[in-house]
Amino acid sequence: MSSAVSEILIVGAGYAGSVVARELADAGKRVRVIDKRPHIAGNAFDELDAHGVLVHRYGPHIFHTNAERIWEWLSRFTQWREYEHRVRGVVDGREYPFPINRDTLNALYGLDLDEAGAAAFFERVREPREPVRTSEDVVLNSVGRDLYEKFFLHYTRKQWGLDPSELKAGVAARIPVRTNTDDRYFTDTFQAMPKLGYTKMFEAILDHPNIRVELDVDFEDVRRRGTFAHTVYTGPIDAYFHHCHGRLPYRSLRFAHEHLPDVAEYQSVGTVNYPNDHAYTRITEFKHLTGQQHAGTSIVREYPQAEGDPYYPIPRTENELLFKRYEAMSADERDVTFVGRLAQYRYYNMDQVVGAALAAVRRLLD
Numbered sequence: 001m002s003s004a005v006s007e008i009l010i011v012g013a014g015y016a017g018s019v020v021a022r023e024l025a026d027a028g029k030r031v032r033v034i035d036k037r038p039h040i041a042g043n044a045f046d047e048l049d050a051h052g053v054l055v056h057r058y059g060p061h062i063f064h065t066n067a068e069r070i071w072e073w074l075s076r077f078t079q080w081r082e083y084e085h086r087v088r089g090v091v092d093g094r095e096y097p098f099p100i101n102r103d104t105l106n107a108l109y110g111l112d113l114d115e116a117g118a119a120a121f122f123e124r125v126r127e128p129r130e131p132v133r134t135s136e137d138v139v140l141n142s143v144g145r146d147l148y149e150k151f152f153l154h155y156t157r158k159q160w161g162l163d164p165s166e167l168k169a170g171v172a173a174r175i176p177v178r179t180n181t182d183d184r185y186f187t188d189t190f191q192a193m194p195k196l197g198y199t200k201m202f203e204a205i206l207d208h209p210n211i212r213v214e215l216d217v218d219f220e221d222v223r224r225r226g227t228f229a230h231t232v233y234t235g236p237i238d239a240y241f242h243h244c245h246g247r248l249p250y251r252s253l254r255f256a257h258e259h260l261p262d263v264a265e266y267q268s269v270g271t272v273n274y275p276n277d278h279a280y281t282r283i284t285e286f287k288h289l290t291g292q293q294h295a296g297t298s299i300v301r302e303y304p305q306a307e308g309d310p311y312y313p314i315p316r317t318e319n320e321l322l323f324k325r326y327e328a329m330s331a332d333e334r335d336v337t338f339v340g341r342l343a344q345y346r347y348y349n350m351d352q353v354v355g356a357a358l359a360a361v362r363r364l365l366d
């Protein structure tokens with residue numbers, strides 16, 4: 001019996017892979033984690049840029065959850081910095097609170113609405129839709145055409161390369177509309193950033209004598225050689241099956257990072273959305289997220305694109321049907337567990353993927 005046989009292989013050192021690895025290691029299993037990238041932490045990877053500012057290489061990651069169990073699990077590996085994310089949307093050259101709230105309405109239309117007035121305003125402008133199937137339906141149904149065109153239509157076209165009418169309702173349903181003046185992007189009970197960053201938190205998660213991490217290693221090279229007691233696969237499910245039913249579509253992004261040496265603060269909040277102007281969707285200034293003090297500042301612009309690393313599963317019915325075909329094949333792979341955003345072709349936030357990984361480990365250990 002080769003030594004590898006008693007080892008569990010984990011493909012991917014992002015949330016899904018790292019959480020599974022730690023739980024298995026704590027349960028006494030020996031684990032080998034590989035990632036084809038040269039670093040751990042998956043898309044949550046952060047690092048000091050050339051100017052010493054902590055940045056998120058793959059775009060801004062803000063932790064938020066209502067699940068105390070997940071908060072506590074991660075809190076074993078990091079301390080936190082309290083942080084509530086705020087976003088502004090630029091329309092006709094002016095910044096407005098986003099998600100849309102009462103202040104957005106008052107500033108945009110020169111009104112002085114109170115909470116009941118804002119509710120009445122939405123009721124008057126909304127275009128009731130029944131049934132609500134697409135993202136267009138969701139937004140028109142709640143805020144009507146003008147706000148839809150100002151804040152959602154063009155942003156969605158840029159972000160997804162699709163019209164909101166071509167996307168499932170769930171995409172827009174994630175963005176609330178408020179009659180109060182709450183301008184926080186998230187309203188979860190727990191909202192915070194790992195005090196020393198995500199990568200440090202992942203280092204702590206993976207710091208266990210039963211865990212061996214190998215970077216710059218592609219699963220394709222390992223699967224040819226190794227025999228493992230079990231494999232936990234967190235990469236794209238279609239790639240696992242060599243795209244035998246065709247490629248699952250993913251939306252990709254190009255991240256244009258920039259350092260501004262003599263600018264202490266570039267923008268008033270963490271993220272500013274540009275729904276209607278520019279090829280990029282948004283600019284994030286990292287110092288807001290991390291609280292870092294620095295004479296200069298670092299920002300990132302996000303340019304959505306069709307080609308490149310797979311970031312977002314595209315929520316359309318035909319894609320879900322294609323995923324189902326791969327999922328059916330995965331059920332026959334008795335020695336492999338598929339978990340994570342790419343393996344489950346699902347829009348998971350960080351807390352959700354931790355939850356999915358903990359559930360997968362429970363099933364595996366049972």
Ligand SMILES: Cc1cc2nc3c(=O)[nH]c(=O)nc-3n(C[C@H](O)[C@H](O)[C@H](O)COP(=O)(O)OP(=O)(O)OC[C@H]3O[C@@H](n4cnc5c(N)ncnc54)[C@H](O)[C@@H]3O)c2cc1C
Pocket residue numbers: 011012013014015016017034035036037041042043044058059060061062063064217218219220234235236253311312339340341342348349350351353
């Ligand atoms: C731009 C952007 C912003 C986001 N912002 C937030 C946010 O603010 N809040 C939030 O909660 N969530 C956010 N998310 C979601 C978050 O990134 C995911 O929930 C999380 O990364 C999912 O973890 P994962 O382990 O499933 O996948 P990943 O982080 O993608 O990890 C998978 C890993 O598998 C590796 N891999 C793939 N194939 C192979 C192979 N063949 N061989 C070896 N290794 C392989 C990859 O290199 C990768 O490191 C954001 C995502 C993006 C793209």
